[in-house]
Amino acid sequence: MPGTPKLDSAKNSAVVGAQDVGTQNVDAQNDGAQNCKVALMGFGTVGSSVARILCERSNTHLRLTHILNRNVARKKVDWLPSSVRWTENIDDVLSSGVDIVVEVMGGLQPTEDWIRRALESGKSVVTANKQLIARHGPELIALARRMKQQIEFGASVAGGVPVISGLQEGLAGDELFKIRGILNGTCNYILSQIESTGIPFATALREAQKLGFAEADPSEDIDGLDARAKLTILARVGLHCRVNAESISARSISAIDSIDFEYANQLGCTIRQISWAELREELREQSKDDNLLAAVQPALVELSSPLARVEGSQNLVMATGKYGGETVFGGHGAGGHPTAVAVVSDILAIARAKQAGMSYAVQPIEKTPTVTADFITKHYLRFMVKDRPGIIASLATILSQCGINIDAVVQKPGCPKSHLPFLITLEECKASLVEQALQQINSLDFLVQPCLHLPIL
């Protein structure tokens, strides 16, 4: 390896301590244990944070030996030891003696190929790539297993919040059946802003983009695709359900208006983008035809719920088990440093296992349920109408014909007749029943815009 011997005594070396392997000294008597060599694929925000953490930790058994990136000349930094090899060529990494390849470059290709090749050349992998793991996680785990390697992906969901290990190991003794979470910091930031300042959605989005909290093309976040990939991973890890991300319904937060927060507040609620996966109770016992309820959508949550109190770009996951009840994990869901913490924790877990002679990826046994978004909840229907007599009567008639009970009708005073927002809440019923009623309702001529339909958790 290039220059590694020099690192041992280097003050500022890119290595993590013997006693730091898992924050624990695996073998005090055998302290000359072999070093664990780490290559970094991707030197963006997360990648440089990972390098920084490896570099700042002292007393070392992890060594950063390679950094792979496009245009390395532009990327090189002066705070890493000169022994680290910068390269644009994946073969330099694959042909090296590296033990763990860390993938923080993102994207599906060539990332997937490179991860496969890394595993095939006998290296373990740590990745933060949620889209890749949501799509190809099971095959990659199987491949790792065949190669007697490990693949860890703790950073792929909720950044620095250790929810993957929490569900997989910390709550292994429970039988989890429900996972709800706030998994997208961008949506949470935008919704919090609309809530606290009353600005329209478009303005909140623009501000988030200006601050770097939202991408130029925000649809991945706003439309729930990012959260859906994370929910797919959590459903696999926590509920042992293998589902395609595409089979999970995702609804945009873009229709949410500040008036909805006013109405939600009158109901003792706020609005958050909620990712929710739950094994249907009546089917939980059966192993074959388990139905998984799953959706990513804006929803009303009671102000007293931990989900309601997640502010700004924080993330939170609530797992519910048959024995332990509700357990909450919360913290920074994004950002270079928090995500890098999750990556380094995964590196340490692999290093610890390697030192202990444990060298394979575990292969989860999974259900392959059909997925439905047909949750049974109360519902919030917000209409925007051109006012005239008989509106409530027409709506009530359609709802009653569909067998849906109205819970309350709320109208904020002082709104213009031409653009009158009002609210109908419905008693508990299936979402599909409401959607059926809305197909009729949305063709009514007094509607200025389609009805906004949110579940009330």
Add this chain to the structure above:
Amino acid sequence: MPGTPKLDSAKNSAVVGAQDVGTQNVDAQNDGAQNCKVALMGFGTVGSSVARILCERSNTHLRLTHILNRNVARKKVDWLPSSVRWTENIDDVLSSGVDIVVEVMGGLQPTEDWIRRALESGKSVVTANKQLIARHGPELIALARRMKQQIEFGASVAGGVPVISGLQEGLAGDELFKIRGILNGTCNYILSQIESTGIPFATALREAQKLGFAEADPSEDIDGLDARAKLTILARVGLHCRVNAESISARSISAIDSIDFEYANQLGCTIRQISWAELREELREQSKDDNLLAAVQPALVELSSPLARVEGSQNLVMATGKYGGETVFGGHGAGGHPTAVAVVSDILAIARAKQAGMSYAVQPIEKTPTVTADFITKHYLRFMVKDRPGIIASLATILSQCGINIDAVVQKPGCPKSHLPFLITLEECKASLVEQALQQINSLDFLVQPCLHLPIL
């Protein structure tokens, strides 16, 4: 083993699935992997919950083979398979082929001896015993290591909340420097009750005792000794500081009155029993003389803090790291089932490691800091006085002589002159400075009772 072969096909057998070892099938090709035999020491609330979970899980590689308890004739239940051996004799367990001994009997002796003997006879141990681990954890881990066994104690802190594994593994990549938590459900229940109903402390305690939330002798909980043992364990696991529980200051919640919640509320706060351990910032970089700030005490916490929102007997731990910021773990901190989840998760972790050929306890490298409770915070001083002119002047004089700045003086109107409560808040200063001033203040003749001093977090 007694009757184990019969268990394989038994519907209601006390075994946990092959695919359930760590919720993951460790070796699909080698599915006839050896069973992992489990003995239970203690069949109280937690013990019977552990047996229940083992029993209700199907497809199995964990086998409950022994239950040790006093007076087994009285304890025996009909829902466990007849193959489980009930005994009052520890030697029956130690001389058996059991792989993992689960200790949920509590107490220090003979528990400690039995755990030592279990480790010495080549068995791994899972324990929920916080007092034992707070006192003897490091020696027991060292012993386990020498015997190439493991000892896990995830259930010893915060019941079902996976905070030990969260700090030890999930956040291993961070450099944690602060841990704050609500670790005692009894205190939290009592304080919540005073807060919500305005009843006096003594009444709240009696009610908690009636409901079984507090012991007949409540001092272990009320005086902070239970939380202190847990904080000792968290400081070791999260901050790598080895301290004696006795060196951590513990203050009772018994002086808290409903008037304090009124005043706290005026300050935008509530009152909770807070366990707090923090490496002094200026010393964090040095490895030798690290000072650890640590205390268990009632404190004012801002209503917006997750700590303020912990209701009833819930537990919550906030860990703060150099890179990942604040991470929160919350859930059921007590109760048979949640605690049993933590125990079973530990059993599964050991079984997984055993199957993978990883067979030793990890030995943490630890600092041995000096411990102080001399936090720098704002302070809340609540006086109860016999009113007369000049009281504020005398108090202000003493405080100013000690170099302490008053922030505000608050007095609720309409209280009796003979028993007048009022509040002084102080600007940020060391707790020791305030205690020094209070030594003088508490001898003043207008005080009806000693001043209540709480930090404001």
